[in-house]
Amino acid sequence: MTEILLECMKNVTGGYLLRQAAVIVVLAAAGLVCNHCLFHRFRHSLAFRLLLAFPLGLALYSVEGFALLLLGIPFNAFSMAAALLLTVVAVAVCALRKGGRLAPGRQEAAAYVIFLLAAAATAVFCCSGLLSVTIDNDSVYYYSTYPEIMAKTGSYLKYFDTFMTDVGQTSAVLNTLPFLYGFDNTFGIQHFMNLDFILFFAVVTAELADRCLAKRAAGGSGDMDRLRPGALAAGVLAALFMTGSYPFIFISKWVMSNVYFMEYFCIIVALVLVLEAGGLSAGELRGCGFALFVLTAMLSMLRVEGVVVCAVLILCLSTLDIGKRTLAMVFILPVFILQGGFYAMLYLRMGVDPVYSFLDVKKALAITLGLIMLMVYILFVRDRVLKIRFIRERYRLLVILVLVLGNAAFLVVNTERYVSNLLTIYRNIRLGHGWGYFGIFMVLAAVLIAVDVVRGGVKDMAFVDFVWVCFILTIIAACWARGGALRMGVGDSGNRIMMETVPLTVAVIMQKCYYYIVRR
Amino acid sequence: MDKRRRAVLAGIVLAAVAIFNLIYSLGHISDEQSFYHYSSQAMYHESFYEGGRYPDLFLRALVRDKKVILPRELKTYDMYSTYGRDEEHGNPFDKNYLIENDYIRYFKAYASETETDTSLLQMDEVGEAFSDKERGSSSEAVDQTLQGKLPLIEEFTSLGIANDLLRYSFPLNHEEVQQARGFWYYWYYHHFADKEPDRPESYPEVFVLTEGLSEADTLVAVWDENENLYLMPSERSSSLRVESQILPGTRPPLIRKRYLR
Numbered sequence: 001m002t003e004i005l006l007e008c009m010k011n012v013t014g015g016y017l018l019r020q021a022a023v024i025v026v027l028a029a030a031g032l033v034c035n036h037c038l039f040h041r042f043r044h045s046l047a048f049r050l051l052l053a054f055p056l057g058l059a060l061y062s063v064e065g066f067a068l069l070l071l072g073i074p075f076n077a078f079s080m081a082a083a084l085l086l087t088v089v090a091v092a093v094c095a096l097r098k099g100g101r102l103a104p105g106r107q108e109a110a111a112y113v114i115f116l117l118a119a120a121a122t123a124v125f126c127c128s129g130l131l132s133v134t135i136d137n138d139s140v141y142y143y144s145t146y147p148e149i150m151a152k153t154g155s156y157l158k159y160f161d162t163f164m165t166d167v168g169q170t171s172a173v174l175n176t177l178p179f180l181y182g183f184d185n186t187f188g189i190q191h192f193m194n195l196d197f198i199l200f201f202a203v204v205t206a207e208l209a210d211r212c213l214a215k216r217a218a219g220g221s222g223d224m225d226r227l228r229p230g231a232l233a234a235g236v237l238a239a240l241f242m243t244g245s246y247p248f249i250f251i252s253k254w255v256m257s258n259v260y261f262m263e264y265f266c267i268i269v270a271l272v273l274v275l276e277a278g279g280l281s282a283g284e285l286r287g288c289g290f291a292l293f294v295l296t297a298m299l300s301m302l303r304v305e306g307v308v309v310c311a312v313l314i315l316c317l318s319t320l321d322i323g324k325r326t327l328a329m330v331f332i333l334p335v336f337i338l339q340g341g342f343y344a345m346l347y348l349r350m351g352v353d354p355v356y357s358f359l360d361v362k363k364a365l366a367i368t369l370g371l372i373m374l375m376v377y378i379l380f381v382r383d384r385v386l387k388i389r390f391i392r393e394r395y396r397l398l399v400i401l402v403l404v405l406g407n408a409a410f411l412v413v414n415t416e417r418y419v420s421n422l423l424t425i426y427r428n429i430r431l432g433h434g435w436g437y438f439g440i441f442m443v444l445a446a447v448l449i450a451v452d453v454v455r456g457g458v459k460d461m462a463f464v465d466f467v468w469v470c471f472i473l474t475i476i477a478a479c480w481a482r483g484g485a486l487r488m489g490v491g492d493s494g495n496r497i498m499m500e501t502v503p504l505t506v507a508v509i510m511q512k513c514y515y516y517i518v519r520r
Numbered sequence: 521m522d523k524r525r526r527a528v529l530a531g532i533v534l535a536a537v538a539i540f541n542l543i544y545s546l547g548h549i550s551d552e553q554s555f556y557h558y559s560s561q562a563m564y565h566e567s568f569y570e571g572g573r574y575p576d577l578f579l580r581a582l583v584r585d586k587k588v589i590l591p592r593e594l595k596t597y598d599m600y601s602t603y604g605r606d607e608e609h610g611n612p613f614d615k616n617y618l619i620e621n622d623y624i625r626y627f628k629a630y631a632s633e634t635e636t637d638t639s640l641l642q643m644d645e646v647g648e649a650f651s652d653k654e655r656g657s658s659s660e661a662v663d664q665t666l667q668g669k670l671p672l673i674e675e676f677t678s679l680g681i682a683n684d685l686l687r688y689s690f691p692l693n694h695e696e697v698q699q700a701r702g703f704w705y706y707w708y709y710h711h712f713a714d715k716e717p718d719r720p721e722s723y724p725e726v727f728v729l730t731e732g733l734s735e736a737d738t739l740v741a742v743w744d745e746n747e748n749l750y751l752m753p754s755e756r757s758s759s760l761r762v763e764s765q766i767l768p769g770t771r772p773p774l775i776r777k778r779y780l781r
Contacts, residue, residue, distance in 0.1 A: 001569060001677055001730075002566040002567065002569050002570070003566070004730050005564075005566050005569055005578065005679075005730070006559060006560060006566040007734070008578075008582065008730060008733055008734040009560035009561075009562040009564055009566070009578070009581060009734075010559070010560045010561075011734035011735070012562070012581050012582055012584070012585070012734050013560050013561035013562045013581060014561075016561035016562075017561050020561070127561070129557055129558035129559055129560075129561075130557070131557075132555040132556055132557045133555065133556055133558070134553050134554060134555045134556065135556070135563070137684065140563070140574055140576075140577060140684075141684065141688045144563060144577075145576070145688050146688075146691070148580065148630075149629065149691045149692065152629055157691070157694065159690070159691050159692075159693060159694055160691045161690065161691065163691060183561060184561055184562045184563050184580075184581050185558075185561070185562070185563040187558065187563075230527060233531055237531065237534045237535060237538060240535070240538040240539070240542070241534065241537065241538040241541060243542070244538050244539070244541035244542030244543075244545055245541055245545065246541070246544065246545040246548070246549065249545050249546070249549055250549060250552075250553070253555060433552070434552065434553075436544060436545055436548060436549075437544070490552055490553060510534075513530055513534065516526070516530065517523065517526050517527045517530050518523065518527075
């Protein structure tokens with residue numbers, strides 16, 4: 001009987017592979033055009049233009065789709081294609097008006113053609129079924145059934161009910177791709193995103209390692225064109241380490257929003273790190289502002305806790321030399337617009353009020369208030385407090401202290417739930433539910449960070465270390481805030497969110513190893 | 521130790537850790553959760569049949585480009601009486617509101633086209649025709665004792681329970697009623713339904729007649745009062761149709777039905 005059912009499915013889904021592969025290539029092309037038009041030609045920017053093409057294209061689709069739905073504009077295959085095309089054209093026009101040259105150079109053009117051909121071949125491979133996936137109820141109903149219904153209705157309806165309060169909306173829109181463009185799953189899209197992310201992770205690690213080497217060797221800015229062998233090796237090893245990690249494999253193959261959240265979060269952090277390593281001048285993001293705007297918007301709505309994680313990430317970014325206007329316009333504004341618009345639609349226009357939901361009116365108000373306070377802090381307070389030397393030298397530690405105090409407040413409000421959640425997270429990692437033995441590396445990262453902080457005289461800490469600690473504290477707080485207790489098992493929501501820290505954990509360990517190697 | 525040696529040693533250690541990581545992960549990950557390699561492009565995997573999982577994934581891929589013929593038109597909430605509602609325990613429905621309409625909404629949403637044919641067996645008739653108290657597990661074909669009553673029945677295969685398919689059809693209901701609140705609906709299928717005295721122990725199942733299913737352009741869907749769904753190519757559905765015969769000289773007309781073979 002299984003053969004008969006398989007034959008039946010093969011008969012009805014002929015042609016789906018090529019359609020999904022074509023969608024992947026189109027999204028990559030859209031992202032590539034935007035990156036080509038906007039990215040400044042900084043060191044090795046070609047690699048970043050190529051590797052950020054698909055993540056940007058996918059984010060553009062998801063964010064624009066969400067915007068169409070929010071605005072009540074009909075959401076269908078045609079309107080989405082038109083929106084994407086208009087965006088790409090608008091970006092090109094903006095670039096032209098800024099005096100940029102649209103036509104790529106010969107080498108650039110060759111690189112783009114090779115990239116798109118490689119993307120097409122890789123897309124076919126990713127859609128072929130050779131790479132496995134795992135799915136569960138959430139995959140089927142939250143991330144497939146709901147998007148299919150959304151694609152059919154072409155608009156938000158209040159009857160979507162808990163689907164709107166419990167599902168990250170850009171995740172849902174992302175998963176409408178099959179139902180708008182004629183296939184049945186997003187496995188190929190997910191695998192392609194995974195492969196792209198692994199390459200991106202390798203390139204970023206290599207780039208940062210190379211800059212580190214260059215600085216220590218020559219005391220200069222490290223402007224050599226080629227990566228040093230040591231840096232290349234660091235990139236390859238980091239990617240191999242991450243890719244082979246048990247929780248990474250788990251999460252990357254699980255058809256859920258966690259994998260996209262993990263990858264988009266790390267892409268934003270990594271891209272900012274790369275820009276910062278090259279020196280951020282007067283807050284300018286070297287033409288990456290548009291990409292970061294869209295990626296942040298995407299991240300904020302990928303999961304229900306996305307907005308909280310974004311807010312903390314923005315707080316982390318405020319410790320870098322990024323101007324307040326850039327922080328506000330590129331990072332806070334997209335989060336504020338999307339969240340505010342969504343809450344207004346949910347509670348003011350539609351009056352959605354599910355019996356049980358992760359998101360309710362009180363949480364929405366608290367989040368909105370938090371975002372306003374964050375905006376006020378960034379625009380009016382941050383620069384002033386950074387003038388105080390004590391704070392400037394310990395700014396990151398103080399941010400961590402604030403997060404710890406926030407967690408302490410939750411502990412006081414509901415001690416039982418907080419402690420129970422913490423113990424459950426710990427036990428899930430220790431017993432290897434989806435973790436294998438990777439928990440050892442989590443402990444190792446924590447120890448290495450602690451040693452670094454103490455050796456540094458309890459002054460400031462490295463940015464990646466700082467983001468890792470903040471991310472974990474935020475996850476624990478978000479698990480408490482969502483209500484209900486966490487449970488033992490690989491499928492527990494808190495457990496899956498904690499698995500999203502794997503790339504950062506690898507980055508922390510690799511960074512420490514690399515500094516150990518290259519120290520004078 | 522000089523820098524170069526340190527670098528080489530660290531590189532070797534890291535490479536060893538990374539490779540061990542990979543081997544360990546790939547060797548153990550399937551112990552914890554099932555991972556699927558797909559031979560088709562559907563989200564439905566053939567191994568779901570063994571555990572009766574996600575029949576709706578099969579259905580939605582199947583009916584996407586097909587026409588489905590249904591036995592009745594959609595009825596609205598106000599067409600039902602208040603009998604059977606149990607507001608105290610959170611049930612705002614006459615249960616027939618769900619039983620009679622959910623599959624209609626489902627196919628109207630997921631099939632490329634639907635059509636109504638009231639000559640098809642209605643719910644109680646389907647229940648009589650297909651009932652078998654000794655029906656086996658969801659992964660077996662329906663018992664052969666029904667041969668002679670309805671020749672097609674032995675060819676049906678159960679794909680699994682329809683619980684979640686029906687539970688998550690709440691967004692398809694655009695009436696201003698409680699079904700649009702997902703967790704009321706959850707209550708119906710996981711609590712209220714369980715307590716129904718006449719309900720068989722198992723939840724509703726999805727049965728399909730696989731022969732000619734993927735090649736057919738038109739399918740027929742009928743279901744019984746327990747919401748067991750039967751889906752088949754229209755060419756194979758003639759035995760599910762009834763002829764109505766009006767006896768002369770009677771008011772109101774007496775409808776007598778006979779089953780076609």
